[in-house]
Amino acid sequence: MVQEVAIGHETVRWEPVPAEDAVVQVQNLNLFYGKHQALYNVSVNFPRNKITAIIGPSGCGKSTLLRSLNRMNDLVPGVRLEGKVIYEGVDIYDTQVDPVEVRRHIGMVFQKPNPFPKTIFENVVFGLRLQGQKTGLDEVAQRALERAALWDEVKDKLGEIALRLSGGQQQRLCIARAIATEPPLLLLDEPTSALDPIATERIESLLIELKQHYSLVIVTHNMQQAARIADRTVFMHLGVLIEEGPTNQMFTNPRDKRTEAYITGRFG
């Protein structure tokens, strides 16, 4: 449904992502941690081959929404969820659906780089080994590391322990590990918050490049980052999705006073 809002003399139109262009559709999602409700009736479509940023003040439910997209919240005891998350036509919370299979399609990169205490090579091919792949691992590892813009820096030391890499390199390694299994959707929870500006810039360029092949959803506290890389932005506040739309429209013409206050730095 097209939403229209008058801004000065202009009428601005915001169109939600059409269902046919959505990699994931979230419908009327309520999520409870025990008695605490963290998401209230959230509905949003995330587009294919685009970057969507989720922004909002601390504790508003950004990570909870992100983790609901690949059933990571299942791992938290006492979580209860109502509503639907439909990934390419399949309700991922259907009792027939295996959460491990979901996470094969929908990868995740965390805030803090979390390489395994293994070699660089074994980190990248970890998911493939889990899937039982025994051949072609060298090629896949090289391709994933190239796509993650890390190959040139590590090609001569693939057998070294990954924990010796710098923070920015470790995060690119985690991205390589996440994309080695070719998940069509990649979720990233504040992937650059622990990195310096140079490493951040590299990862932002990488994400923009990755959207040719993947759909991406990124949680970020950094509004400049959302403005730089996201095609669409979702603004959350106290567990409620306040508004979502094309990033440039949201940043120049926010519809809601709370969005405006947040993006102009007046609260949060």
Ligand SMILES: Nc1ncnc2c1ncn2[C@@H]1O[C@H](COP(=O)(O)OP(=O)(O)OP(=O)(O)O)[C@@H](O)[C@H]1O
């Ligand atoms: N495992 C958990 N158990 C209980 N409550 C939780 C859990 N994880 C999050 N919460 C609560 O759910 C709400 C939303 O948390 P969430 O981490 O999704 O917010 P956020 O917007 O990502 O915050 P931040 O920006 O600080 O990371 C908060 O009130 C938080 O305390």
